[in-house]
Amino acid sequence: MAEVASPQQGLPDWLAQQQALFETMTQGFKQAADAWLAPPGAFDPAWQDQLKSSFARLGLALPDGGPALPSLADGLMGPMMSRLSQAPTFAHLWDMDKKLAGLSAAWAALHAANAAYQALIARGWATAQRNLLAKAPPADGKPIAWRAGTDAWLAELNASLLELMRGDEYLALQKRLLDAGLQVREQLRKLGEDLAEWFQLPSRNEVDDLARSLTELRRELRRERRRVAATGA
Numbered sequence: 001m002a003e004v005a006s007p008q009q010g011l012p013d014w015l016a017q018q019q020a021l022f023e024t025m026t027q028g029f030k031q032a033a034d035a036w037l038a039p040p041g042a043f044d045p046a047w048q049d050q051l052k053s054s055f056a057r058l059g060l061a062l063p064d065g066g067p068a069l070p071s072l073a074d075g076l077m078g079p080m081m082s083r084l085s086q087a088p089t090f091a092h093l094w095d096m097d098k099k100l101a102g103l104s105a106a107w108a109a110l111h112a113a114n115a116a117y118q119a120l121i122a123r124g125w126a127t128a129q130r131n132l133l134a135k136a137p138p139a140d141g142k143p144i145a146w147r148a149g150t151d152a153w154l155a156e157l158n159a160s161l162l163e164l165m166r167g168d169e170y171l172a173l174q175k176r177l178l179d180a181g182l183q184v185r186e187q188l189r190k191l192g193e194d195l196a197e198w199f200q201l202p203s204r205n206e207v208d209d210l211a212r213s214l215t216e217l218r219r220e221l222r223r224e225r226r227r228v229a230a231t232g233a
Contacts, residue, residue: 110180128160
């Protein structure tokens with residue numbers, strides 16, 4: 001009768017397969033982030049000339065070599081949208097278009113910051129797996145129990161992520177991601193105020209003022225009631 005292998009005996013092979021799979025995913029994340037944040041790359045010359053002439057008519061200049069397609073939002077569309085959103089206006093002429101352009105620029109910056117942040121976190125996970133598999137097996141040659149393997153993996157992962165989070169690169173990406181998120185929220189607030197005015201609805205600032213006034217009136221009413229109660233007593 002053939003001997004049935006224990007699941008624990010296949011643990012090293014399974015860990016090696018998981019490491020290869022995870023490294024492949026990490027490289028995919030890194031390539032996506034690098035492509036998003038990459039400097040101008042090479043494209044078809046005819047397409048570059050046509051794109052340059054189109055943007056030249058708008059008063060914009062493309063860098064030599066043309067932009068890398070995924071980095072258009074961060075390297076080209078972002079500045080172009082910022083220029084449109086910050087241009088002078090006459091009363092409310094094209095004001096909504098400017099706010100939409102500002103929202104598009106802020107949203108592109110948020111996506112770029114999030115891609116860089118996810119790539120950094122994936123790098124920490126890959127480092128944890130490499131460190132775990134690089135450790136020597138038990139001296140007695142016995143397979144590692146699943147609970148002990150899980151504890152070892154969690155300990156290595158926590159150590160790798162803590163070391164990563166103490167670095168300057170992580171702090172810089174956190175700041176960039178937070179700033180980008182606040183910019184998107186601010187652009188959405190401005191857009192929401194205009195839409196509320198269009199549909200004759202109270203804006204967020206008006207609701208806040210109303211709530212503040214109501215709170216102050218309630219405080220004054222409580223003070224007056226206490227004064228009347230004290231006088232009557």
